[in-house]
Amino acid sequence: MKSNLYKDLKVFNSISKKKEPFVSLNGSNVGMYVCGPTVYNTVHLGNCRTFVSFDLIYRYLIQLGYKVRYIRNITDVGHLENDDDSGEDKISKRAKVEKIEPMEVVQKYTNEFHSILDSFNLLKPNIEPTATGHIIEQIEMIEKIIKNGYAYVKNGSVYFDLINFSKNYKYGQLSNRNFEDIINESRSLKGSGEKKNPQDFALWKKASKSHIMKWQSPWGIGFPGWHIECSAMGHKYLGKKFDIHGGGIDLKFPHHDCEIAQSKSVYGENPANYWIHTNMLTLNGKKMSKSSGNSVFANEIFEGSNKIFSKSFSSMTLKFFMYQAHYRNILDLSNDALSSAEKGYNKLLKGFNLINNLEANTKKSDFDIDKWISNCYEKMNDDFNTPMLISELFECIKFINNVNIGSKNLNIKDKVKIKKTFEIFMFDILGLINETDSNTKKSSDLIQLLIKIRHLARINKNFELSDQIRDDLLNLGIQLNDKKNESSYKLI
Numbered sequence: 001m002k003s004n005l006y007k008d009l010k011v012f013n014s015i016s017k018k019k020e021p022f023v024s025l026n027g028s029n030v031g032m033y034v035c036g037p038t039v040y041n042t043v044h045l046g047n048c049r050t051f052v053s054f055d056l057i058y059r060y061l062i063q064l065g066y067k068v069r070y071i072r073n074i075t076d077v078g079h080l081e082n083d084d085d086s087g088e089d090k091i092s093k094r095a096k097v098e099k100i101e102p103m104e105v106v107q108k109y110t111n112e113f114h115s116i117l118d119s120f121n122l123l124k125p126n127i128e129p130t131a132t133g134h135i136i137e138q139i140e141m142i143e144k145i146i147k148n149g150y151a152y153v154k155n156g157s158v159y160f161d162l163i164n165f166s167k168n169y170k171y172g173q174l175s176n177r178n179f180e181d182i183i184n185e186s187r188s189l190k191g192s193g194e195k196k197n198p199q200d201f202a203l204w205k206k207a208s209k210s211h212i213m214k215w216q217s218p219w220g221i222g223f224p225g226w227h228i229e230c231s232a233m234g235h236k237y238l239g240k241k242f243d244i245h246g247g248g249i250d251l252k253f254p255h256h257d258c259e260i261a262q263s264k265s266v267y268g269e270n271p272a273n274y275w276i277h278t279n280m281l282t283l284n285g286k287k288m289s290k291s292s293g294n295s296v297f298a299n300e301i302f303e304g305s306n307k308i309f310s311k312s313f314s315s316m317t318l319k320f321f322m323y324q325a326h327y328r329n330i331l332d333l334s335n336d337a338l339s340s341a342e343k344g345y346n347k348l349l350k351g352f353n354l355i356n357n358l359e360a361n362t363k364k365s366d367f368d369i370d371k372w373i374s375n376c377y378e379k380m381n382d383d384f385n386t387p388m389l390i391s392e393l394f395e396c397i398k399f400i401n402n403v404n405i406g407s408k409n410l411n412i413k414d415k416v417k418i419k420k421t422f423e424i425f426m427f428d429i430l431g432l433i434n435e436t437d438s439n440t441k442k443s444s445d446l447i448q449l450l451i452k453i454r455h456l457a458r459i460n461k462n463f464e465l466s467d468q469i470r471d472d473l474l475n476l477g478i479q480l481n482d483k484k485n486e487s488s489y490k491l492i
Contacts, residue, residue: 009064009381011244012328014174014252014275019383024243025273030061030068031242033234033272035251036128038075039109040090042297043116045333046288050248050278052319053327053384055122057246057276059429060380071237072125073230074113076106076132077213077223089223092212102213106132116298119315121431129233131224135215137232138224141266142203150265154194156206156220160261162199169264174275175253201258203228227258234271235263245272249279281322282332283308301338313338316433320345323386323430348390349436350477351397352422358403360415366408367399369417376425386430393425447478454480 009022024030034054037043051072061068077091095102131138142158145151150165151158162171166179182199202225207214214221234245240263247256256275263271282288288295296306304312321341325331372392379388396418402408410418426432454469470480 007064008378010383011274011276012383013273014277015270017176020274022274024066025241028066030066030244031071031238032058032061032068032244032246033071033073033230033238033242034125034245035230035247035255036073036075037109037113038090039106039113040094041109042299043109043113044288045283045296045298046248046281048116048120048298049281049322049327049331050246051117051122052120052322053278054246054276055120055431056323056327056386056429057244057384058123058125059431060384063424063429069127069238070123070125071127071129071234073233074106074110074128074130075226075229076103076110076130089211089213095212103132106130119298119302120319121315121433123431127237129237131229131233132213134229134233134236135224137236138228139204139217141228141232141235141262142224143218144266145203145262148265150261151203152196153219154196156222157194157202158204158219159195159200160203160258160265161196162201162261163197165261165265169261171261172253172257173260173270174256177253177257201225201227201254203262227255228262230255231259231262231271234259235267240267240271241269242272244274244276246276246278249277252277278327279330282330284334285332296333309335309338313342314435316435317342317345319430320348320432323390326383326385326387328383344390344394345432348393348397348426349434351400352426352434353436354400354404355415355419355422358400358410358415359406360403360410360412362412363409365411365414366402367396367410367414369411369414372396373417373421376421380425380429389425389430393422396422447473451480 010019011022012018013020032054034051037047054070054072058068058070077089089102091102091105094105098105100108142151145160146153146158149161151160162179162182165171171177171179172182183197204217204219204222204224206220206222211223214223234242245256245259260270263269280287283294283296286292286294296308298315298318300306301309301313301318302315317338318341321333321338322331324341324344372395376389376392379385379392382388399408399410400418403410427434450469450473454466457463457465457469473480
């Protein structure tokens with residue numbers, strides 16, 4: 001682990017509803033499980049925000065010196081359409097629509113999911129388990145729940161007995177729901193009458209003859225319920241107790257409340273020390289909805305192939321936009337918001353790209369670099385507060401710009417610290433990409449070409465063209481410095 005400055009991390013725990021000091025269960029090792037997508041369709045932007053947020057958390061924990069085992073699952077079976085555990089598996093339904101095999105649907109949208117996350121420059125999880133690859137583990141966990149008296153078998157299906165569970169444990173810890181209210185709100189299983197109680201949820205469902213994705217089990221041929229997948233995979237790869245369990249805020253109830261109940265029924269305790277949830281992403285002030293037309297996918301933003309935004313925006317602009325709000329706050333996506341984020345991101349990159357060319361000396365800097373570095377870590381240690389971190393980065397950009405025009409002094413050692421700190425926070429932690437890198441050489445070559453043309457114009461006494469090139473470059477933020485036989489330039 002690094003110095004004490006970097007060990008003051010506080011995390012908002014959805015269980016306690018407050019920020020808590022982060023203390024790992026196993027020293028420098030951290031186990032983190034994040035609920036991944038159900039791969040039956042293109043991943044929506046709300047999901048993208050969740051995965052961008054947990055990539056940040058993953059990156060920052062690594063920066064602090066932790067060895068992180070990051071598990072993010074793929075749900076490729078068992079996610080039923082209706083809350084009452086009836087209806088059709090979404091993947092099977094999509095397979096019928098597209099007239100392909102269910103596992104072709106899975107592969108198609110898993111590949112697409114990975115491609116979209118790659119465009120955001122997200123790190124790969126250490127393990128990405130699939131539900132279909134862990135049917136045995138799910139069956140074994142269900143058997144333990146039955147043995148402990150918290151589930152029952154009915155007509156080839158297995159249901160979790162919430163009333164029996166609630167005699168010993170509290171259900172609804174995350175959503176903070178009153179169990180009596182849950183009972184009153186519950187709907188009975190349509191047509192079957194299998195459940196003892198309407199609020200019980202399925203651990204295993206008997207498959208009809210027409211159901212495509214099904215497996216043999218001790219209770220007959222069927223398929224797993226949604227909630228048991230993550231419990232089984234989380235415990236397999238991280239043990240009965242691990243540090244962080246995360247996902248979108250929409251998963252608090254019922255998914256994560258059910259996960260906690262399943263784990264408690266087997267191990268007697270909550271599976272994770274810290275539960276972290278990301279908030280919603282809205283579009284033009286409204287919930288995203290394909291049926292209402294208020295919806296857009298990431299690739300449609302990157303390509304400009306939509307009617308909502310005036311132009312295309314890069315993946316890094318969209319990612320930077322997401323970081324401008326805290327992950328626990330609702331974030332509204334709009335054309336103006338993305339345009340503003342694009343300007344801010346370009347300003348940040350422009351300032352960073354000035355650092356190498358800054359003049360520095362042995363005098364004291366007109367900016368407290370060590371305090372600034374400390375502030376950057378303090379903002380991230382405050383529950384991964386990216387908007388406040390970005391504010392700190394722009395504070396230093398002001399100083400960089402002032403050094404560039406000669407109004408502030410920069411110490412040589414501080415110059416090295418500034419560049420290193422920007423690289424850590426912009427690229428290692430935020431995971432941004434310097435989009436100007438690939439264009440820098442081309443831009444420099446073009447500027448040099450214009451300088452050469454201007455020099456020839458001056459030799460030929462074409463001062464009108466010479467002045468026009470100088471003024472146009474100045475309008476682009478490029479200031480020429482004329483010498484006797486040559487010109488140099490600097491960015492302003």
